[in-house]
Amino acid sequence: MDAVEHYFTTTPSSRPRPNRLQVDLLGRSFCFETEAGVFSKGRVDRGTCSLIASTEFPPEGRFLDWGCGYGAIGIVAAALTHLEVWMVDLNQRAVQQARRNSVLNHVPQVVVLCADGMSAFREGSFDLIASNPPIRAGNRVVFAFIEDASRILRKTGSLSLVAQTKQGAKSIALKMERVFGNVETVDRSGGYRVLRSLRT
């Protein structure tokens, strides 16, 4: 019998049960292979779709998709811009899928790292960080991520996060305001909020 595990388990042991999603994002068709043990295996999460639709991806620079799962956000960014895309997740199965999906979607140049948190990155490394953060992992993890993001963003870089209005958006907005000194709601639809802070 499969053990009960979270999408943020480091080494999922459940049977993989492969799945393949075909989805249109920002006017382009993408294909994502998914498996059990990763976040939103059955469809690209609605919050993730809102985040992708409302994030202003700069045409170039360095972009981090933190908590990348099977890679939707980073792969869309890599396919549609000249950004240098980095993706990070602690779930080894998600990392393998993100790597496979980058090849499947013709963006093999993205870098996908298996890491817990963001200690691998130096101060001022990124122009944009976007994430559908792991709310179920708790505020400790999400708040530490917001603090780390302010450190590894370049000046004038931005952090975009999505969260359910009824599950985390308010406390995340407060934390972003406290850490960055600013936060704005750039989209509010379908029960989700997309929040953005600028590093000044």
Ligand SMILES: C[S@@+](CC[C@H](N)C(=O)[O-])C[C@H]1O[C@@H](n2cnc3c(N)ncnc32)[C@H](O)[C@@H]1O
């Ligand atoms: C809500 S899911 C979003 C996945 C993907 N970005 C998407 O939108 O489909 C959050 C992701 O964060 C990852 N995660 C949780 N804690 C993490 C940590 N400390 N460091 C890196 N990734 C983490 C989880 O494994 C999970 O894949």
